[in-house]
Amino acid sequence: MISILDLNQDCLNNIFQYFSIYELIDIEDTCNAFKTTCEFVYKSKKFHMLRIELRFLRCEYFEAIFDRIGSTIKELQFSGGNHMDKHLKESLIDVINDHCIKLSKLTINYVQFDHDSFIKLEKCFHNLTYLDLSRCSINENELKHCLDGEKLKSIQTLKLAGNTLLNGSFFKDMRHIRVLDVSYCFNLLYFHFFTFIKNNCNQLRELDATGSCQLIPEDENILMDLLKYQPYLEKIVMDNVGLQKDDEILSQFKNLKHSSFAGRRFGT
């Protein structure tokens, strides 16, 4: 009669690949061989990407999770809740900074930050190539803070969708952004955005400004500005801002693969 423990490590690893991080943490208490196998799986490709949604998170596991797989994670997606517990929020920021040494892509949605918590979180930004802080109610007045583009040279994708109070000073110094999502940032000002595309951003490839109506003043031609300062754009999405598709201008973007100007201007 043979036992599950007679299976070689390869086979045990295969079995354990089916378990979530929560299940693995429970299972590792079974015996030494199971704990060893869990440790193999913690370091495997399975946990290069981790998505946590607050409603699935058992709070008591929060630090335990990152203690085990924090150093494996390259991409973390976290979706909180606007009424997220302050202690949990602080724990999230601490574990990211303390454990996630290989993190290159970070998505945090539906988490509100105050000045202190944001400054703490920002410590991990310098290694990131991808940062998504969509729907985090980012507001320059409350944060009293601006992302320093010179310190964040690696970030190429910045997503700030749905931060409805953001006026644009927040990202004005960003030089290395290639993909920018500022959709549904209703208060994003043309002035800040113009400074961004003209003086700061080296080479923008993709832009999504859906619904961000303040970006499109009637007396300015944003498409002409984009053509003049960001001629290498490959994708322009500006739905629901009341802008008409201008084929003559668009045809002059040499690399343009996709553009969209659908829908009526919000509020009209």
Place this chain on the structure above:
Amino acid sequence: MDIDRPSDPQVSVVSSDGTMFHTTLKSILLSGTIKDMIEHIGEGGVENMGAIPLQNVDSKTLEIVIKWIEHHKDNIQPTSEEIKDKTADFIDPWDENFLEMDLDKLYNLITAANYLNIPQLLWLSTRKIAMLIKNRTPQEIRSLFNIEDDWTPQEIEAVQKENQWCEEK
């Protein structure tokens, strides 16, 4: 196409305990390990190569493996990389029924599928064990799989200390 050559020639394999099994080339090629062996023999060598010895698979297990590969010989098999993305995919009722076997046979099947490099069979058989472990406490897992609790008192104390903060919450 050579008119005298059968489209799916017979191939023989020998288990670790010396039993010979006959199957078809199409079926046996589901094994990555045997596929590699055959590719090294070259064109025209299959009919003359004799029985393939499989020293890590006993006759009872090989019989099960052959039953599975013959059933699936016409299906497109996913690669190991594609398998890794599968989690709760639909399982063919034939496979579900096929995997109704005792744990000993299942362990041997997992070992054989791993050695023979048959990703889909390895996925199905390891998944079966994983589903038995899911939603069970460590104590229940130890009872089901007859595993000895090998933690030393010091290790138990260390784990309890590690988890103390979450019990206090």
